Amino acid sequence: MSFSITEENYIKAIFHLQLGEGNVSTNELAAELHTKAASVTDMLKKLKAKKLLSYEKYKGVRLSAEGKKLALGIVRKHRLWEFFLVNTLQFGWDEVHEVAEELEHISSKKLVEKLDAFLGFPKFDPHGDPIPDSHGKMAIQQQINLIDLQINKMAEVSGVGSQSTELLELLKHKSIGIGTKLEIKRKFSFDNSIEIKIKNQNAFTISQQLAQALFVKLI
Amino acid sequence: MSFSITEENYIKAIFHLQLGEGNVSTNELAAELHTKAASVTDMLKKLKAKKLLSYEKYKGVRLSAEGKKLALGIVRKHRLWEFFLVNTLQFGWDEVHEVAEELEHISSKKLVEKLDAFLGFPKFDPHGDPIPDSHGKMAIQQQINLIDLQINKMAEVSGVGSQSTELLELLKHKSIGIGTKLEIKRKFSFDNSIEIKIKNQNAFTISQQLAQALFVKLI
DNA sequence: AAATAAATTTAGATTTGTCTAAAAATAATT
């Protein structure tokens, strides 16, 4: 079965809103999608008929297993395309969202898998959000993005945003790897670069792009 | 002004059908788009109101300058994405058309320009069709694809399908460049590789991919 | 040139996704 762009956008919006436990309300959805409650009600009936979600009048909505699967597929595409735009086409990480909103609806299954392989099966997108794999599994992230680490808090590198050879080459050159212990000494707002200090080394600065590709755990 | 996917598909279809001189008929368009004549008539009125084409009842249709510009933009995107799918993502050249039909409607201007640069400003797509540049200009092609050259006809390399460093590296290694004179000795249907003979050299075979990246003129 | 055939357009209906306004159900307040 295949779904319209509008249907996919509803499913994705519900997915993002139902993170906690409770059901998603009609008004929440209307706000998220910049539409009206009446339109949402109509669409929920349609999506219920397609078995993508469970919905009872006045009770709100939750995705079914099938709906979740569809949502994860869309999120996967969105985040893979964002990764592509930033790491391959040199977009700024802050200008890729709208483009990815369009690209995430391209339907070819083969395209997604080939893109994933080309990018080196990245686990996190440029914003540090996890990319679902082809089975819908995402890396869980107790780790935080290095760029969000507080100054002078010691932390340990626990993951990288991608497996690209370019990133790995740079990390090797800077002697950074999984397990490296470091802390941030300064943050420069001009270019969002940060100065980091690794034990027994002089402090040095790394770019925003590199910091965003690194995930750390507090120690 | 922005256009729906349907409108863009009509404009593209008219562009491909009006290659010669005459006007494009309602029935021709209906056949091309797998729709009915009545639907075409409706849409032509709409596109005329948007000044994308000139249309008089019962007289057929031709694109305006503006319509042509839009069409060239869509063709440009289609062929750039085809090039990307084949050369970057390793799709077979015969399986990219449907995917490119979707990708050609992604609207971001910046995406197209960055993709073009990433690919090395290719002049021809994997089928040998010319890719319009950002101003809508296409390389004219008296040249034919090497893969379509008849056996034992002497020809001269007149163009390459792209400027990618990978292609140029391979061409350098094989001592092939613009102006190289060669002829095809055999074609192998198993993998579509061909055996070529360059003056004063031993014959050697080249891959389908390489042959498709080379354009020649008969001499 | 009249008659027939083919192509094209109009008229009216359908589907998808949306809206406004009114009605119904749920939640909050006194």
Added chain:
DNA sequence: AATTATTTTTAGACAAATCTAAATTTATTT
């Protein structure tokens, strides 16, 4: 618990893109 406020649903209408069937125009034949 009754009243008010909020949320949600229904009813009816609309725009986009399509369709079928009928009407009209152009082309072809006799």
